[in-house]
Amino acid sequence: xxxxxxxxxxxxxxxxxxxxxxxxxxxxxxxxxxxxxxxxxxxxxxxxxxxxxxxxxxxxxxxxxxxxxxxxxxxxxxxxxxxxxxxxxxxxxxxxxxxxxxxxxxxxxxxxxxxxxxxxxxxxxxxxxxxxxxxxxxxxxxxxxxxxxxxxxxxxxxxxxxxxxxxxxxxxxxxxxxxxxxxxxxxxxxxxxxxxxxxxxxxxxxxxxxxxxxxxxxxxxxxxxxxxxxxxxx
Amino acid sequence: xxxxxxxxxxxxxxxxxxxxxxxxxxxxxxxxxxxxxxxxxxxxxxxxxxxxxxxxxxxxxxxxxxxxxxxxxxxxxxxxxxxxxxxxxxxxxxxxxxxxxxxxxxxxxxxxxxxxxxxxxxxxxxxxxxxxxxxxxxxxxxxxxxxxxxxxxxxxxxxxxxxxxxxxxxxxxxxxxxxxxxxxxxxxxxxxxxxxxxxxxxxxxxxx
Numbered sequence: 001x002x003x004x005x006x007x008x009x010x011x012x013x014x015x016x017x018x019x020x021x022x023x024x025x026x027x028x029x030x031x032x033x034x035x036x037x038x039x040x041x042x043x044x045x046x047x048x049x050x051x052x053x054x055x056x057x058x059x060x061x062x063x064x065x066x067x068x069x070x071x072x073x074x075x076x077x078x079x080x081x082x083x084x085x086x087x088x089x090x091x092x093x094x095x096x097x098x099x100x101x102x103x104x105x106x107x108x109x110x111x112x113x114x115x116x117x118x119x120x121x122x123x124x125x126x127x128x129x130x131x132x133x134x135x136x137x138x139x140x141x142x143x144x145x146x147x148x149x150x151x152x153x154x155x156x157x158x159x160x161x162x163x164x165x166x167x168x169x170x171x172x173x174x175x176x177x178x179x180x181x182x183x184x185x186x187x188x189x190x191x192x193x194x195x196x197x198x199x200x201x202x203x204x205x206x207x208x209x210x211x212x213x214x215x216x217x218x219x220x221x222x223x224x225x226x227x228x229x230x231x232x233x234x
Numbered sequence: 235x236x237x238x239x240x241x242x243x244x245x246x247x248x249x250x251x252x253x254x255x256x257x258x259x260x261x262x263x264x265x266x267x268x269x270x271x272x273x274x275x276x277x278x279x280x281x282x283x284x285x286x287x288x289x290x291x292x293x294x295x296x297x298x299x300x301x302x303x304x305x306x307x308x309x310x311x312x313x314x315x316x317x318x319x320x321x322x323x324x325x326x327x328x329x330x331x332x333x334x335x336x337x338x339x340x341x342x343x344x345x346x347x348x349x350x351x352x353x354x355x356x357x358x359x360x361x362x363x364x365x366x367x368x369x370x371x372x373x374x375x376x377x378x379x380x381x382x383x384x385x386x387x388x389x390x391x392x393x394x395x396x397x398x399x400x401x402x403x404x405x406x407x408x409x410x411x412x413x414x415x416x417x418x419x420x421x422x423x424x425x426x427x428x429x430x431x432x433x434x435x436x437x438x439x440x441x442x
Contacts, residue, residue, distance in 0.1 A: 027281040027318065028304040030297065053318070080357030081304075089356075101280065102322025102364030109319035122326065122367040125345075125398030128359075158298075170315055172298040174282045177317035205317075221297035227305040228292040 003164050003214050004193060008039035011187050011213045015152060016045045019072075023108055023150035023183050024052040024062065025176030028081070029224045031168070032061045033154040035189045035217045040154075041065055049073040051108065051148050051182075053101060053175050055082045060222050069093070075148070077101035081224065100128060103145050105178050110147035112181025112210070117146050153183025156219070157206070160190040161199050164208030173205060180210050187213040235426040236378075236407035244269040245422075246334050246375050246405050255284065257325070257365055259335040260303045262375045266334050276312060278330055280361040282321050285313035302361065322361070326368040333369040335362065337376045337401075339391045342438035344401040344413035346374065347393035359396060366397035378406035378435045385437040387411070387418060408432050417441045 005011040022040075026032030037056075040048070041064050048071050055074055056063035065071050066084050073095035079085050088094040099107065100122045110118050119142035123129050133144040155176040158169035166188055168176060180186045193216045237245065239262050247269035250256055257278045258266055267277060267288075277286040279301040286301060287308035295306040324330060339347040346366055349359040366372050379385055387404065403421070404411045409432050410422040417439030420432060433440055 027302075028300065030281070030300045030304070076358060078358035078360040098358050100359055100363035101318070101361035102326055102368075105318035105322050106326075120326065120367075122364045124367065126363060126395045128363065168315075168317075170296065170298040170309070171279070171282050171300055173315055173317050175318045178319040223295060223297045223306060224300070224304040225306065226295055227289045227307070228295060229289045231291055 003208075003212065004162050005213050005215050008035040008189060008215055008217065009042060011215045012036065012039050012043055015185055015187070016040060016043045018045055019047045020045065020151040021049045021051065023148060023153045023179040024050055025155035025174065025179040026061065027053055027171070027174035029056065029061055029222050031156050031172030031174050031176055032056065033156040033189050034061065034219060035215065036154040036187055037061060037064060041068055041070065044070070046070055047072040049075070051075040051104065051150060051179070053077050053104060055079045055085045057081050057224070058084050060220075066094070073097065075099055075104065077104050098128070103128075105175060107145055107148040108175070108178035108182040111149045112178065115147050117144050119143065120145055148182050150183045151185070153180050153186040155180045155186065155188050157188050157190045159192050159194055159199065160188060160211070160214045161194055161196045161208070162214070163196050164188065164211030164214055165199055165204045166190070166206040166208070166211060167199060167203060168205050177206050180206055185212050186210055187215070189215050189217055191219060192216060235424070237424045238407070240265060242375050242405055242407060245410065246373060247271070249334070249373050249403065250275050250332065254331040255329065257330050257333045257369060259333070259362070261336045263334040263336060264303070266375075278321075278324070279307070280321050280325065280365070282316050282318055283309075283313060285310045287313070322364050325361070325364050328368060328370055330369045332371040332373060333365045334373045334375055335365065337374045337386070339386050339388055339393055340374055340376075340401050340404055341388045341391045342413070342417040344399045345391045346372070346396045346401050347391040349396050350394045352394065362396050366400040371402050372400050374401050374404045376404070376406060378408045378432070385435055387436045387438045389438055408435060414441060
């Protein structure tokens with residue numbers, strides 16, 4: 001059971017193919033699998049569907065795959081920061097399925113947990129509920145949402161051991177955990193791979209059972225909105 | 235004089251009570267954090283954090299530490315991090331006491347529209363639909379009228395909804411109104427504003 005690969009391209013070898021449904025971790029540009037996205041671009045795979053909260057910006061994150069027209073469909077909650085996305089969507093070149101953010105996270109979690117559908121009150125009475133089964137529980141109305149079962153999950157973590165146990169850092173955990181669980185195969189890119197035994201077993205955020213391939217690499221970790229305060233305000 | 239942005243935020247801060255877990259939206263709601271004073275309030279950021287701190291000092295920004303508006307922030311001694319599914323489990327599960335949100339339209343039934351204007355750029359609802367469906371008390375902070383002078387407190391929302399019958403209280407530049415049976419009830423009027431002015435600026439039915 002060798003999980004550690006030399007780089008993102010090798011980790012994708014034999015895994016990536018046209019028409020795949022890929023679940024990707026990250027929120028905005030925070031905690032996105034930037035190395036794997038770059039390698040997917042290089043692979044030339046076409047007609048990809050991405051379940052990802054956001055679509056990156058024009059030149060970073062999933063945005064780079066929009067530039068090369070490798071994406072057929074996005075399942076996202078917010079795509080406001082990407083001009084190329086808007087252009088392709090308004091031109092009818094790109095399919096878009098908006099999911100409320102919590103519904104998207106739960107769809108991934110459910111898929112990973114073997115749950116094909118769940119009822120939620122999020123979106124009842126809105127366009128999100130159109131065409132979905134409604135059911136009342138204890139006098140309140142809920143809609144049926146389906147679990148996401150992705151062909152591939154790509155995630156970014158802070159540290160991994162060579163068995164695939166992952167630890168995330170601060171708010172970079174976000175969608176990486178639910179995304180990782182809902183893929184038939186999950187590839188994780190991390191900042192550091194450490195030998196087994198060096199992570200505290202009580203502090204593992206995602207057990208290695210969910211992670212099939214791991215790569216270590218240098219991450220740009222771009223900041224989307226740099227906001228600061230002056231020292232004298234303290 | 236109607237309230238300005240900061241006065242609206244200060245008024246919204248009065249809604250928050252000691253010990254509350256609260257989610258603040260983007261825009262004026264973000265300013266509410268500046269006015270909580272000594273109250274023990276824990277701010278939730280739906281990208282996976284409880285105990286959100288202020289912006290970092292220049293040079294101390296951490297790309298792994300952002301809020302739901304993608305801004306760099308800091309952590310506090312009480313901070314806890316978690317994944318997005320856990321974050322929305324606590325939202326949907328009714329663990330968050332209050333959400334303070336901006337809005338484009340609110341109507342007399344408590345319906346809220348704040349995510350989409352058809353034909354104009356469509357960005358997505360983010361976590362807004364989950365928040366209004368799951369949080370125990372929804373407080374909207376917004377101007378009473380739009381830039382054309384038309385009321386944003388309507389009989390029926392015209393824009394695509396974020397949630398149906400979800401708003402509890404509305405804080406505008408003119409005052410505070412509650413969603414009650416039959417319409418909106420004026421709770422408070424901004425200093426220097428008359429009740430007639432609020433009524434004239436409100437399309438929704440006002441009940442006494």
